[in-house]
Amino acid sequence: MYAVIKTGGKQYKVSEGDLLKIEKLEGAVGDTVELSEVLMVGGDTVKIGTPLVPSASVVGKIVEQGKDKKILVFKSKRRKNSRKLNGHRQPRTILKIEKINA
Numbered sequence: 001m002y003a004v005i006k007t008g009g010k011q012y013k014v015s016e017g018d019l020l021k022i023e024k025l026e027g028a029v030g031d032t033v034e035l036s037e038v039l040m041v042g043g044d045t046v047k048i049g050t051p052l053v054p055s056a057s058v059v060g061k062i063v064e065q066g067k068d069k070k071i072l073v074f075k076s077k078r079r080k081n082s083r084k085l086n087g088h089r090q091p092r093t094i095l096k097i098e099k100i101n102a
Helices: none
Strands: 002-007 010-015 019-023 032-035 038-042 057-067 071-077 082-088 091-101
Touching: 010 019, 010 091
Parallel strands: none
Antiparallel strands: 002 010, 002 038, 019 091, 032 057, 057 091, 071 082
């Protein structure tokens, strides 16, 4: 059984036991999180939401809270000796999918 969920402005296809790297969710390591924005549930029978599947949810456990890899943003203007370097690390959560309720 698999599901398509929406979180952090993105969509993910998940099944039970998957590790998922998503935008930061509130909670500590070891907390369980219920994601209720389920767009589709697949398996023996397929349920497609309009836009969400009613009474469907995905339960996951927070494995890790942290920051992603550093992204370097370099800006320069030609012939002006103007350069600027910025770094950014996006906060993220690693979630282990435990159960899909359809």
